[in-house]
Amino acid sequence: MIEIESSIEGKKYDLFKLEQILKPLGYTIGGNWDYDHGSFDYKIDDEVGYQFLRIPFKAIDGQLDARNCTVELEKPFLLSHKYQIGIDDHAEIGNASATFNQFQEPQDKDASFPDKYIDLGKSLVKELEQTL
Template identity: 75%
Template sequence: MIEIPSRLEGKTFPLYKLEQLLKPLGYTIGGNWDYDHGSFDYKIDDEAGYQFLRVPFEAIDGQLDSHGTTVKLGRPFLLSHKYQIGIDDHADGGNLGAAFNQFAEPQDPDATFPEKYIDIGKALVKDLESQLLD
């Protein structure tokens, strides 16, 4: 994980407005959201896993699944997930288990981030700052 200091940190926005602005740019709400926090993820590449720019946020009024929720942005960071190739050794056995555990566990959820994408991540943050703050 590589943190990228940003003018976005601590800024508040209506979650709906952020979604309307960021989704057309290629951002998605990450699958790690909960009722009080989440993140916008931008997939930079999928070389030997997945490389993302992640922009975390936390709800400051209401819950993320409520209408009109305001969120505060955290410090953006670059993240790399490296997935196993082949069968997951830790998946539940049997046909019933396979029906619910079809995806392999990450081989390394905090894999080393490829250096060649760091400047791209920094440029993405600068672009976000200009889209949201200028």
């Protein structure tokens, strides 16, 4: 995990409006959300698992599954997950299988992040700062 300093940290937004801004940029709400916290994920690559930029947030007014929920953004970070090999004969690395593999416990949830994507992750955060 590589944390990225950003001016978006601590900013507050209506979750629905934030989602409307981030979805066209390629962000999705991560599958690891709960009623009081979650994240927006930007998939960078799926090289031997997957690498993504994660923008975590916490609910400060309301719950994530309710209307008019206000969230506060936390520090963005880059993260790699490496899938377990041999758990599922049908689990392959790729876009289509990622939907199913998201429920599989990663072999190494803190796998090293490829150096070649660090600058890309930082530029994505800069784009986000300008957009928000």
